[in-house]
Amino acid sequence: MSEKQGKILIVDDDEDILVAGKLLLKRHYGTVETCNNPERIPGLLANDSFDAILLDMNFGPGESSGAQGFVWLKKILEIDPQAVVVMITAHGGVGVAVEAMKQGATDFIAKPWQNEKMVATLSASVKLRQSRSEADALKKTNRTLAKAASEPKQPILGDSKPMRDVLSMIERAAPTDANVLILGENGTGKELVARELHRQSNRADQVFMSVDLGAVTETLFESELFGHKKGAFTDAREDRIGRLQAADGGTLFLDEIGNLPLHLQAKLLTVLEQRHVTPVGSDKRIPINVRVIAATNVAPARLRDEDVFRQDLLFRLNTVEIHLPALRERPEDIPEIAQHYAALYCRKYGRPEKAFSDDAMAAITAYGWPGNVRALRHAIERAVILSETDTFTGSDFQFEAQPNQPGAVAERSTAPAPETTETGATDDLNLERLERGAIEQALKKHRYNISHAAKDLGLTRAALYRRMEKHGL
Numbered sequence: 001m002s003e004k005q006g007k008i009l010i011v012d013d014d015e016d017i018l019v020a021g022k023l024l025l026k027r028h029y030g031t032v033e034t035c036n037n038p039e040r041i042p043g044l045l046a047n048d049s050f051d052a053i054l055l056d057m058n059f060g061p062g063e064s065s066g067a068q069g070f071v072w073l074k075k076i077l078e079i080d081p082q083a084v085v086v087m088i089t090a091h092g093g094v095g096v097a098v099e100a101m102k103q104g105a106t107d108f109i110a111k112p113w114q115n116e117k118m119v120a121t122l123s124a125s126v127k128l129r130q131s132r133s134e135a136d137a138l139k140k141t142n143r144t145l146a147k148a149a150s151e152p153k154q155p156i157l158g159d160s161k162p163m164r165d166v167l168s169m170i171e172r173a174a175p176t177d178a179n180v181l182i183l184g185e186n187g188t189g190k191e192l193v194a195r196e197l198h199r200q201s202n203r204a205d206q207v208f209m210s211v212d213l214g215a216v217t218e219t220l221f222e223s224e225l226f227g228h229k230k231g232a233f234t235d236a237r238e239d240r241i242g243r244l245q246a247a248d249g250g251t252l253f254l255d256e257i258g259n260l261p262l263h264l265q266a267k268l269l270t271v272l273e274q275r276h277v278t279p280v281g282s283d284k285r286i287p288i289n290v291r292v293i294a295a296t297n298v299a300p301a302r303l304r305d306e307d308v309f310r311q312d313l314l315f316r317l318n319t320v321e322i323h324l325p326a327l328r329e330r331p332e333d334i335p336e337i338a339q340h341y342a343a344l345y346c347r348k349y350g351r352p353e354k355a356f357s358d359d360a361m362a363a364i365t366a367y368g369w370p371g372n373v374r375a376l377r378h379a380i381e382r383a384v385i386l387s388e389t390d391t392f393t394g395s396d397f398q399f400e401a402q403p404n405q406p407g408a409v410a411e412r413s414t415a416p417a418p419e420t421t422e423t424g425a426t427d428d429l430n431l432e433r434l435e436r437g438a439i440e441q442a443l444k445k446h447r448y449n450i451s452h453a454a455k456d457l458g459l460t461r462a463a464l465y466r467r468m469e470k471h472g473l
């Protein structure tokens with residue numbers, strides 16, 4: 001907004017002041033309204049929004065205590081807490097003006113005023129109003145976005161005993177603000193559970209901020225989490241708010257916490273203990289109020305090894321621990337999950353809904369699903385796209401051989417493994433197939449630990465997930 005467009009209100013019972021003020025300010029602002037009776041203020045504010053209000057401290061002959069000014073200042077701020085009010089004081093009434101500022105006035109002008117001083121004060125006040133309005137609008141947008149983001153997009157499916165226990169833990173832990181550590185293999189639904197904890201918590205209309213610690217590089221860890229000041233390092237071209245500060249008031253989800261190197265674990269612990277962050281290059285400590293939910297696929301026994309994970313950090317994170325069972329430990333949940341995602345993808349791809357033949361359901365229920373629910377979901381999506389029959393049959397699903405897995409089903413893969421020569425080099429130079437082969441190999445090598453497989457392949461976890469989806473893995 002340029003100053004020419006601003007809207008100013010002058011409230012004073014002295015007509016001369018009103019005329020002089022209007023004449024002066026008209027040159028700088030789009031609208032200047034005047035009012036000689038403060039009783040009209042509520043009516044004016046009900047119909048209009050002003051960028052600044054000039055308010056006299058005293059109304060009526062002989063008044064000099066400023067009492068009425070305080071009354072009307074309070075009233076204005078009740079009607080519009082973002083209002084910017086500049087008090088007009090009698091010469092020598094500085095003490096009263098200072099008291100008015102303590103009570104919420106933005107500034108004051110002493111009568112008789114100097115024109116330049118009046119214009120400068122009003123200009124600063126209008127800018128303040130503008131930034132207050134912007135901050136207010138941003139807060140409202142944030143709240144709406146946070147609410148939309150925490151709407152339940154995906155139900156947590158499964159009615160097996162272990163899943164009923166998980167749901168009951170969520171219900172009990174969610175409203176308490178206690179830190180929660182979620183443990184489970186890749187694809188078991190850890191992030192889904194974290195979002196559900198947030199959704200059922202008292203912070204549900206605040207932000208849910210997710211940080212994938214497996215994807216944050218060591219060099220950028222502090223800047224990403226704690227923020228930085230402009231100029232703190234070569235690439236710091238402007239101030240940046242860290243993820244922890246951005247999560248203020250809401251829930252901070254620390255995913256892949258088990259992948260954090262020990263020295264960074266120490267830094268994270270300090271911040272969580274002291275409940276404030278200091279951006280890189282700044283000496284200002286910023287208080288933060290976050291509920292921490294962390295997740296990892298690292299096995300509990302390994303997490304309790306102090307050479308791998310700081311035990312003081314573990315104790316800070318695991319006030320409540322939720323263990324997500326692998327899908328092979330609850331095969332009775334598979335039909336419900338399969339049917340849910342089949343219906344979802346049939347709708348998404350505009351296919352008529354399809355049932356599962358008995359042999360198809362038996363095959364997917366018997367399979368060990370090393371990639372857990374995520375892999376089952378992808379298998380269903382692929383079957384929806386490729387299946388040409390009225391019902392899903394066993395041949396619509398491809399399973400990897402799992403020799404050591406109870407319940408493993410026949411091996412069948414769409415892409416034949418690239419043939420290797422005696423030297424171990426491959427003759428098949430088709431890039432797509434090579435990529436698929438390398439990903440399959442890495443996943444098997446790391447027992448479907450996505451972070452480790454991604455690292456081995458030189459990819460981020462997100463990039464690996466995208467490629468797994470592309471190849472239907």
Ligand SMILES: Nc1ncnc2c1ncn2[C@@H]1O[C@H](COP(=O)(O)OP(=O)(O)OP(=O)(O)O)[C@@H](O)[C@H]1O
Pocket residue numbers: 154155156157158184185186187188189190191192193297337373374377450
């Ligand atoms: N119980 C469940 N019901 C429905 N969908 C589920 C369930 N568990 C997981 N999923 C789905 O599986 C996919 C993976 O879930 P999610 O990302 O929460 O797993 P994760 O354990 O956090 O995985 P990772 O450790 O690899 O990050 C998502 O698409 C999610 O919707």
